[in-house]
Amino acid sequence: MMQGINLKIAQPVSKCQDPLCPYHGHLKIRGKIRVGKVISYKMKKAAVVEIEYFYYVHKYMRYERRRSKIHARVPPCVEIKEGSTVAIAETRPLGKNIAHVVLGEVKAGA
Numbered sequence: 625m626m627q628g629i630n631l632k633i634a635q636p637v638s639k640c641q642d643p644l645c646p647y648h649g650h651l652k653i654r655g656k657i658r659v660g661k662v663i664s665y666k667m668k669k670a671a672v673v674e675i676e677y678f679y680y681v682h683k684y685m686r687y688e689r690r691r692s693k694i695h696a697r698v699p700p701c702v703e704i705k706e707g708s709t710v711a712i713a714e715t716r717p718l719g720k721n722i723a724h725v726v727l728g729e730v731k732a733g734a
Contacts, residue, residue: 631659632731633711636701644718645699646725655714659730660694665706670722671698673712696724704729 636647643649660673673694678687696712697719704710704726711727718725 631657631711633728634703634731635728636699636703638701640699640701642699642701644697644725645701646713646715646727647699647701649699651715651725653713653715653725653727657711657713657727658694658724659709659711662704662706662708662710663693665698665704667695669698669700671696671704671710671726673710673724673726694724695721696726697722698726702726702728 640648644651646653658675660675662671663674664672673696674691675694676689676691679690680687694712698704709730711730712724713727715723715725717723
């Protein structure tokens with residue numbers, strides 16, 4: 625478990641020399657930490673994570689389910705695959721569309 629985060633995240637087993645890794649590099653995480661499902665891992669060093677959340681509609685006094693897709697950088701030491709549930713954290717902008725980094729796969733029961 626990472627310090628200050630109340631999720632059971634699988635720690636990376638291998639080491640990497642990547643400067644944009646939150647574990648072994650100099651990349652600082654800030655802002656929100658979200659949990660989502662990997663829907664695409666076809667980009668080089670990046671994945672698309674789908675986040676589901678509830679949105680309150682005041683007119684009908686009910687909640688509706690919404691989802692958004694977030695592009696996140698995947699460090700070489702983190703092992704993920706499509707369909708896995710991962711935790712992502714907000715960072716500084718790393719590219720045109722990437723401002724999040726994958727922390728790791730969330731273990732069941734978290």
